[in-house]
């Protein structure tokens with residue numbers, strides 16, 4: 001697991017701070033009363049079921065949407081400010097690029113629009129995929145277009161990189177290579193990354209921070225290590241068809257039975273008693289348990305909580 005704590009800005013700097021952020025569409029609330037902070041310098045996975053509100057949250061941070069309630073700040077600045085826009089890059093799910101532009105023209109546009117543009121970094125990403133600079137965007141495969149969109153996002157040299165399901169149309173080798181580039185660039189420059197994804201197994205090697213949302217609300221937030229060690233995965237044999245009573249003192253996120261085997265993911269509150277084997281879950285086990293149990297009590301770790309003074313601001 002990557003551990004980049006300390007690579008970013010000052011330990012107490014927030015890349016994103018959200019206070020009671022809500023967003024309502026005609027069909028209802030897409031996000032509701034979201035309050036959290038994402039400390040600067042982290043690579044954060046944004047996880048949740050389809051329709052949970054992940055894109056909506058990133059679009060608010062990228063100033064593409066205005067929240068219906070609450071406020072969100074990017075490095076302390078309003079998303080619509082020149083400072084936040086200069087420091088933020090958003091790679092949207094549909095990778096919007098001009099289809100009639102060539103790759104070279106696309107990078108040139110990036111250079112003209114962004115004062116801190118890093119042409120070499122952008123060109124290296126394109127070159128690593130053997131994408132011809134003279135090819136028109138409209139003639140590229142989905143994965144090649146994603147690579148060019150990555151190049152544009154990196155070329156901007158953002159302090160906050162918002163990636164909306166960046167890996168979905170990449171083959172496994174390209175995914176591995178581009179994520180390697182992402183980690184190396186982010187480590188070198190202290191970039192904060194917020195990345196939505198459904199690829200839970202790959203998150204463990206990429207992220208050191210996590211935000212989980214479901215039904216528009218925050219379910220879990222914090223350092224990956226801290227969240228994993230706050231939980232225990234219990235396995236045992238069920239004797240009488242009933243969950244063992246000694247679980248009641250803990251916070252139970254999920255229980256499952258398969259034949260006579262009983263498993264439970266809990267947040268222990270004191271010593272674990274009973275005929276259990278207790279292990280620390282891996283990231284995928286933890287996330288699946290929360291995704292399957294949207295009613296489980298949320299866990300927002302101290303590093304993700306916003307202070308009361310800031311809420312009032």
Ligand SMILES: Nc1ncnc2c1ncn2[C@@H]1O[C@H](COP(=O)(O)OP(=O)(O)OP(=O)(O)O)[C@@H](O)[C@H]1O
Pocket residue numbers: 025026027029030048049050051052053054055056057
């Ligand atoms: N422009 C819109 N108009 C109406 N409803 C919308 C609009 N955009 C999003 N929604 C709704 O808001 C909710 C959250 O959508 P959002 O795209 O943020 O979810 P998501 O977590 O990114 O989902 P996915 O994993 O499927 O990409 C969904 O119920 C969606 O249908």
